[in-house]
Amino acid sequence: MTSTSLPDSLIATLSGSYYTDPGIFAQEQERIFETMWFCVARASELDKPGAFRTVEVGRESIIVTRSRDNAIRAFFNVCRHRGAKLCTEETGEVKRAFQCPYHAWTYDLTGKLIAAPNLTKMPDVGRTEYGLAPVHVREWLGYVWVCLAEEPPSFEEEVVGAVVTRLGDVESIERYDIDSLAVGKRIVYDVKANWKLIIENFMECYHCATIHPELTEVLPEFADGYAAQYYVGHGAEFGSDVQGFTVDGSEGLDRIPGVSEDQDRRYYAITVQPQVFINLVPDHVIFHRMYPVAADRTIVECDWLYLKDVVDSGKDVSRSVELFDRVNRQDFDACERCQPAMSSRLYAKGGVLVPSEHHIGAFHDWVQGKLGS
Amino acid sequence: MKIPVCRLADLPRGEAYRLEIDPPVSVFHTDDGEVFAIDDTCTHQDASLADGWLEGCEVECPLHASKFDLRTGSVDSPPAKLPVRTHQVVVEDGMIYVEPSQAVPNLPPCVGARLAGGLA
Numbered sequence: 119m120t121s122t123s124l125p126d127s128l129i130a131t132l133s134g135s136y137y138t139d140p141g142i143f144a145q146e147q148e149r150i151f152e153t154m155w156f157c158v159a160r161a162s163e164l165d166k167p168g169a170f171r172t173v174e175v176g177r178e179s180i181i182v183t184r185s186r187d188n189a190i191r192a193f194f195n196v197c198r199h200r201g202a203k204l205c206t207e208e209t210g211e212v213k214r215a216f217q218c219p220y221h222a223w224t225y226d227l228t229g230k231l232i233a234a235p236n237l238t239k240m241p242d243v244g245r246t247e248y249g250l251a252p253v254h255v256r257e258w259l260g261y262v263w264v265c266l267a268e269e270p271p272s273f274e275e276e277v278v279g280a281v282v283t284r285l286g287d288v289e290s291i292e293r294y295d296i297d298s299l300a301v302g303k304r305i306v307y308d309v310k311a312n313w314k315l316i317i318e319n320f321m322e323c324y325h326c327a328t329i330h331p332e333l334t335e336v337l338p339e340f341a342d343g344y345a346a347q348y349y350v351g352h353g354a355e356f357g358s359d360v361q362g363f364t365v366d367g368s369e370g371l372d373r374i375p376g377v378s379e380d381q382d383r384r385y386y387a388i389t390v391q392p393q394v395f396i397n398l399v400p401d402h403v404i405f406h407r408m409y410p411v412a413a414d415r416t417i418v419e420c421d422w423l424y425l426k427d428v429v430d431s432g433k434d435v436s437r438s439v440e441l442f443d444r445v446n447r448q449d450f451d452a453c454e455r456c457q458p459a460m461s462s463r464l465y466a467k468g469g470v471l472v473p474s475e476h477h478i479g480a481f482h483d484w485v486q487g488k489l490g491s
Numbered sequence: 492m493k494i495p496v497c498r499l500a501d502l503p504r505g506e507a508y509r510l511e512i513d514p515p516v517s518v519f520h521t522d523d524g525e526v527f528a529i530d531d532t533c534t535h536q537d538a539s540l541a542d543g544w545l546e547g548c549e550v551e552c553p554l555h556a557s558k559f560d561l562r563t564g565s566v567d568s569p570p571a572k573l574p575v576r577t578h579q580v581v582v583e584d585g586m587i588y589v590e591p592s593q594a595v596p597n598l599p600p601c602v603g604a605r606l607a608g609g610l611a
């Protein structure tokens with residue numbers, strides 16, 4: 119990107135076409151979403167063998183399921199015979215096997231081809247070789263991550279490493295015991311904006327005082343515009359009169375026992391590129407996954423996780439959920455407000471980042487590096 | 492004519508063995524420890540019942556879920572309509588043998604259809 123002399127305070131954003139061009143989006147699908155670890159589901163959604171979920175990862179549809187040995191497995195949602203899409207539902211449950219609705223090729227929950235018309239007359243057809251094509255799977259923090267690359271990058275470096283970079287060490291997140299928390303609420307947002315606008319928004323807090331009145335009440339330091347993500351290991355402190363991370367600052371839910379004294383009454387935010395945001399507060403964890411659908415559309419699925427007892431006992435989590443639900447809506451409205459202007463001729467060379475946003479420049483360099491441009 | 496199948500010890504409960512004779516026969520060892528033999532080929536289409544799902548004394552066809560009774564060969568509901576044959580099983584000295592039925596088998600019509608000109 120060549121920009122004509124900007125004042126020292128400003129650096130350039132990506133140009134407008136990065137947010138609108140279907141060709142660039144296709145490259146991002148191929149070189150980012152189909153090569154990196156991509157978070158697809160909460161493991162507890164797959165609550166029994168045969169429960170499945172289908173997710174678009176880059177340009178591919180992927181089936182994620184639990185098999186009889188309780189392991190989670192993921193496969194390309196493509197029949198090995200003539201390519202019919204095996205599962206068309208977003209979620210569901212099969213009793214024992216996935217069966218193609220076209221010619222009835224039938225695959226067990228480990229992906230092996232177990233039956234097909236005339237199969238016994240074709241003993242040379244390998245049941246594993248012509249089984250569903252697997253993709254790499256990892257479970258961490260109670261979530262299922264897949265990687266479509268043949269040789270996946272190191273999960274420890276890329277995913278765990280992103281958390282460590284933000285928090286300073288892995289123990290800081292382990293103390294929230296995220297895999298044993300329960301989903302108290304899930305909200306799915308259909309955002310008419312490019313996925314990068316959502317990441318950029320999440321990375322900065324220059325907008326906080328303007329669009330997040332409730333959040334700024336709870337976290338007064340956000341009014342100065344420096345996001346928690348600007349620092350390493352920094353949690354934004356609750357205001358002195360604030361009792362909990364709720365829409366009105368009233369008391370929250372039961373505190374997660376492992377959370378340390380210096381993590382108490384603080385808010386931490388983490389981005390795991392390319393599509394996960396995690397917020398940590400003493401009594402809950404907010405876990406966002408983005409599913410980029412098109413250059414101008416992204417589905418964001420957000421879970422509010424609490425102690426299992428809190429969820430099982432039916433405690434009222436609504437004020438707690440409402441705070442970040444409002445924040446999300448405020449943020450996504452802002453992203454949707456920007457999206458149309460990305461194709462304006464005025465934005466052909468992009469916009470600018472102020473100093474409290476300069477760290478977003480590193481994200482832009484990262485994207486461009488991935489795309490080889 | 493008695494045809495040796497396999498050793499009983501090599502066929503765990505809940506599993507099936509496909510005997511490659513013409514037409515093939517499948518031998519099931521049920522969870523209750525009984526051994527049955529029926530025609531392996533579903534009467535609806537060419538599917539191997541040995542690849543199906545054994546539940547009690549029934550096997551469910553892996554392709555379209557018709558269930559066959561291992562004791563009588565009868566089918567519970569469509570799409571398969573005709574029964575499979577059952578075959579006599581004997582276990583001697585730990586070895587399973589099958590005595591194939593002399594009745595005419597109810598093979599699926601797919602082979603005939605293919606010869607008649609390949610209808611979809």
Ligand code: FES
Nearest residue numbers: 197199200218221
């Ligand atoms: S395309 Fe799936 S069985 Fe033919």
Ligand code: FES
Nearest residue numbers: 533535536552555
């Ligand atoms: S092939 Fe057995 S029911 Fe269709």
Ligand SMILES: [Fe+2]
Nearest residue numbers: 319326330449
């Ligand atoms: Fe925001």
